[in-house]
Amino acid sequence: MPEQLAFSLPAKEALGRDDYFVSGANALAVAAVESWADWPLNKMVLIGPPGSGKTHLAMVWAHEAGARVVGADALDDPMALAQGPLVVEDLHLIVGDRAKETQAFHLHNLMQEGGHPLLITSAIAPARLDFAVADLKSRMEGTSLATLEALDDALLMALVMKMFSDRQIALKPDLLSYILPRLPRSFDAVRSFVEAIDARALSEKRPIGKGLARDVLAEIVDL
Numbered sequence: 001m002p003e004q005l006a007f008s009l010p011a012k013e014a015l016g017r018d019d020y021f022v023s024g025a026n027a028l029a030v031a032a033v034e035s036w037a038d039w040p041l042n043k044m045v046l047i048g049p050p051g052s053g054k055t056h057l058a059m060v061w062a063h064e065a066g067a068r069v070v071g072a073d074a075l076d077d078p079m080a081l082a083q084g085p086l087v088v089e090d091l092h093l094i095v096g097d098r099a100k101e102t103q104a105f106h107l108h109n110l111m112q113e114g115g116h117p118l119l120i121t122s123a124i125a126p127a128r129l130d131f132a133v134a135d136l137k138s139r140m141e142g143t144s145l146a147t148l149e150a151l152d153d154a155l156l157m158a159l160v161m162k163m164f165s166d167r168q169i170a171l172k173p174d175l176l177s178y179i180l181p182r183l184p185r186s187f188d189a190v191r192s193f194v195e196a197i198d199a200r201a202l203s204e205k206r207p208i209g210k211g212l213a214r215d216v217l218a219e220i221v222d223l
Helices: 027-034 054-065 098-114 134-141 153-166 173-182 187-204 210-220
Strands: 043-047 068-071 086-089 118-122 145-147
Touching: 027 043, 027 054, 027 145, 043 054, 043 098, 054 068, 054 086, 054 118, 086 098, 098 134, 153 173, 153 187, 173 210, 187 210
Parallel strands: 043 118, 043 145, 068 086, 086 118
Antiparallel strands: none
């Protein structure tokens, strides 16, 4: 059977709950986020290393809760943001910036006053962050945590299959078996690989098989 040929079809990334795969690496965090009606003080901090799937899980929750999503560096108008459920992404990126931390502190208080659920993502746990604003530090350290671990085998396989499926590309089992042990265990690495192999297949008019996979892996992975 010939290798999979590539065609220029738009990638439609699926970010619904049915597209978020659960394994031992993320089961506890998923359960914690999904039980948002029971969050202590109506807030949760979602922790995980880069590429662990924080944004995907936050987007799933935002869809289910009807929440807005905003970066931690874009909290200039806390009053306007504190009108309903909210996701604040990448808290760790503003730590040390007193002005931005102060905005985050005011937003936190307004969300609490309004009784609105607040999900915050960070690559680093609040207890390990060097906050400039002591009041924000205490509020974050007093917030329940949900932690995503690095991808395990089951989640890595599901993620690779999903990202190829988003691009309407079917993987043969032998190609999947070749790719999986060679990919770094992160969402970002998988995304980079899938985007690169799809782009090269199109530009070079090559089938998506082991030969092309080997070439792309050599470029994006330190083999």
